[in-house]
Amino acid sequence: MMDHPACSVRAALAALRTHAPTRCHQYTQAMARTDVARHFAERHAGVPATDRRGAEDVAIYSGVDSGVDAASLPVLLGLYGDEARVRGWLPGLPRRVRPDRLQGWLAMGPPPVWTALPPCRQEIWPGPVDLGRLPILTATPRDAGPYVTMGLVHARDPEGGEDALSVHRMLVIGRDRLTVWMVPGRRLRALFDAAAARGDRLPVTVNIGAPPAAVVASALGTAFLPPGVGKLTAAGALAGQPIALAPALTQPAVALAASEIVLEGHFDGTVADEAVDGRGPVSGISLPEFLGYDGRTKPDVPVLTVRAVTSRRDACYQAVIGPGREQSVILGIAGAVSVGLSLAADEPELATLVRDLHFAAAGGGMLLLAVRIAKTSPDDDGRLAPLARRIFARHPFVKLVVFTDDDIDIANEEELLWAVVTRSNLRTDCTSFADFANLPMDPSQGAAWLDARGAGDGRAGRSVIDATTPFRLKTETARSFPSPPSSCWED
Structure with missing residues (x-):
């Protein structure tokens, strides 16, 4: 044993x-x-x-x-x-x-x-x-x-x-x-x-x-x-x-x-x-x-x-x-499971959208969360912001959530960036929420930093990037060489 x-x-x-x-x-x-x-x-x-x-x-x-x-x-x-x-x-x-x-x-x-x-x-x-x-x-x-x-x-x-x-x-x-x-x-x-x-x-x-x-x-x-x-x-x-x-x-x-x-x-x-x-x-x-x-x-x-x-x-x-x-590895593996458990308990309907969760090492395994989404209807386009807010509310160290389609390997940070730059426009697809507490260990959320950036309210907030394809346009992002997603469970 x-x-x-x-x-x-x-x-x-x-x-x-x-x-x-x-x-x-x-x-x-x-x-x-x-x-x-x-x-x-x-x-x-x-x-x-x-x-x-x-x-x-x-x-x-x-x-x-x-x-x-x-x-x-x-x-x-x-x-x-x-x-x-x-x-x-x-x-x-x-x-x-x-x-x-x-x-x-x-x-x-x-x-x-x-x-x-x-x-x-x-x-x-x-x-x-x-x-x-x-x-x-x-x-x-x-x-x-x-x-x-x-x-x-x-x-x-x-x-x-x-x-x-x-x-x-x-x-x-x-x-x-x-x-x-x-x-x-x-x-x-x-x-x-x-x-x-x-x-x-x-x-x-x-x-x-x-x-x-x-x-x-x-x-x-x-x-x-x-x-x-x-x-x-x-x-x-x-x-x-x-x-x-x-x-x-x-x-x-x-x-x-x-x-x-x-x-x-x-x-x-x-x-x-x-x-x-x-x-x-x-x-x-x-x-x-x-x-x-x-x-x-x-x-x-x-x-x-x-x-x-x-x-x-x-x-x-x-x-x-x-x-x-x-x-980053220890916190990230455990953190993804913790987020999944909280969504299953608090928002079971929203949780059905989620096919995978992964914390990037670039965020110390806590600040940058990628969420793999499987949409089934046009209504799902509007369900991601509430899902992000629920994650921010329950997991205060999460600073940035990136939603991707189900064909993205979210553990591959290069592929994650590819999804962000080809399936999102930050002018319309990046949303920030100001009503969350700052994280002292993140220098960019310190008072002096925020003041230098002109954040008069002193709040760093949280952000979400929607790098998913709008449901009615999903054929627009069909990959030229698709590969089946790996899974430990039969879907």
Whole structure:
């Protein structure tokens, strides 16, 4: 069960080495942990970290300075940097996201199972916790400090029993302490606030090198999952088999059994500024973010106290560098499913128009959404604007929606642009809506930018491009060499 690429990072690496050995690179030279991200960016990272086109290769660094008197674990970067590669590891993932079929697919997902001999406990790290033993990277000299970037946090509601499963940026502020930035309103923050209000601790595990299916499932919108389906069950649907769990050793918490490294700890309501040695508040920079720009530090961030560290034998430390394709792929795959689920639940009639959804890597897997439409009558021409508004209302990170006909491969960004330039006139086919909140992480939605552009109301808004053929003119855009659309389901 744990030897499938969907369920184990090392199984995914083994599959890559077998089927595409030239895409996996091993670096053995001595390297400071402050230099690894730059080295990867210069050689392998794509847009927006660099102007390199296409998918990212995988790199393993085995000579990273440990910073302590102990052998350093190898650092793994780039694993999720190729959407086709990741999709190949997830046998349950539909090739096309059809809203009318997603709920049934997820409902059939196998729930997680418990294992008595979890690989993540093959080694129990002795002595007092010292996070310095992990090769935690600092991406740029501007960063607030070293950040854990691929730690999958699992927490459980002690009252309702529901799980929180999400990835967060975590700044090391002490030998056994991390700040964990949580977006307000999300599940983990709600559990943290509830525990703090009760005066209780919130026990958690941080799973580094977690199963790929669980990492992708963690990015699903919890609010859009069907009743009774949690993220771990969704991970099982993606993997086509259950995700293995194990109880933590020192906390009443749950670990993902195939993870490379597990940090066990708790929140106790303590908060701290996102800073090390005064660097955070002075510079205001946290670390590079997925859109390609430096992020901003936050005040009063929840503090996690780590009580134990366990790992697999010969474990690797997985990380991301910030800007690059990895986050875009993870967020994009999960985001398309989330949009499909929300449309199926909120607008089932409009959802029947949708034949596929895809987030472009160019928008960080969140801002640019392509929607493949199959019209059946002239009335469908007027149904796209309401459909876009519903998407914007339920998915606040979406900035631009592009509708295309059903003969367009929306995962092919070149073909998507071809549809835009030959099947739309932006004077008549681009509509903007001003009544949506700005996104702070997008520079073009900042107040100064909008003022420079003459947006007197200070609102960036959202836009939709209709690159579909008017129904009565559909013969006008018949392709000279048509190809049948691919699908994992029979239509």
